[in-house]
Amino acid sequence: MRPFTYARPTSIDGIHAVQSATGARILAGGTTLYDLMKLGIETPGHLVDVTSIAGLDEIRSHQDELIFGALVTMSDASAHPAVLQRAPVLAESLSKAASQQLRNMATLAGNLLQRTRCAYFRNGPEYPCNKRMPGSGCAALDGLDRGHALFGGSRSCIAVYPGDWAVALAALDATVDVHGSRGMRTLEVANLHRLPGDTPHLETVLEPDEMILNIRVPVGRLGQASTYHKIRDRESYAFALVSAAVALELDDGMVRQARIALGGVATRPWRVPAAEAALAGQRLDRAAALEAGRVAFADARPGLHNGFKVALGTAAVADALMIAAERSPSR
Ligand code: SF4
Secondary structure, eight states, X not given: XXXXXXXXXXXXXXXXXXXXXXXEEEESSOTTHHHHHHTTSOOOSEEEEOTTOTTSXXXXXXXXXEEEETTOBHHHHHHOHHHHHHOHHHHHHHHTSSOHHHHHHOBHHHHHTOOOOOHHHHSOTTSOBTTTSXXXXXXXXXXXXXXXXXXXXXXXXXXXXXXXXXXXXXXXXXXXXXXXXXXXXXXXXXGTBOOOTTOTTOOBSOOTTOEEEEEEEEOSHHHHSEXXXXXXXXXXSOOOSEEEEEEEEEETTEEEEEEXXXXXXXXXXXXXXXXXXXXXXXXXXXXXXXXXXHHHTTTOOOOSSOTHHHHHHHHHHHHHHHHHHHTOSOO
16 A cells, blocks of 8 residues: 555635645545555545544435435434435435445445446456556456446446445435535536546546535425335345336326436436336336336447346336335325
């Protein structure tokens, strides 16, 4: 591991003072950053520990929105009564991720910014990887792509965005408050992550001196009738092969609004507006749910080993829709 310096500011302004150092990285729960430093993928010259900033570890439940501070842990958010009742899709996306020990440490903002689990990216410089070493190529394109993307890939990178929480947030049209040296701005979570294009090493639209302070989630009837359905190789401590975050507003069995986002299959959290539109005005039964799943995966571009995700994902969307419908106050 390369040597690095360390600072622990106690205010937002203090963060920017030390974050301007070359090669600085923000440290919160550390569950991703330490991991990548040990692998030699992240080599920061300076760590800015933000865990002493007051007020960023609170959850606030207002009439129309839930607000999560950046430093709230995954386990605290997933167990919060307002989250469980008003937006089960959020609680489930967190409780189905990682292990209990990791959830106790990992923060919500850090979780949003986690990096891909592509084995070529993580396992050393002997494999070409444009994300790890820009311009070196992509070993996955002609290699083992079982866990790689069906949507949003490019000739430079087909790595899946691995998170669950961001997928649930995208389904609910969540936003993040971001603070940098030029002040505050608000970003939609669905637009926080970049498509890889020719620059897969650039993963978000955040500037180097920006930090997420809050995550805001509008909630109402859409949040209540929601679920995060995750299919994985084993039932705990595994990343999604396919996942579907679904939120519904039903009126006597008819769909007034549907929101669907996919995880485990795309280079960033992936909303499927065509599937949402296909459901609008429909009576939600199993046939309509399966048709929405087929529409959701109609534009999938499988590689050599990941074509099985199309059928799996179609069924996952259908199952998620039926689970969410059961939670609707107006079925
Ligand atoms: Fe690297 Fe992306 Fe290719 Fe994986 S898919 S080897 S992360 S460039």
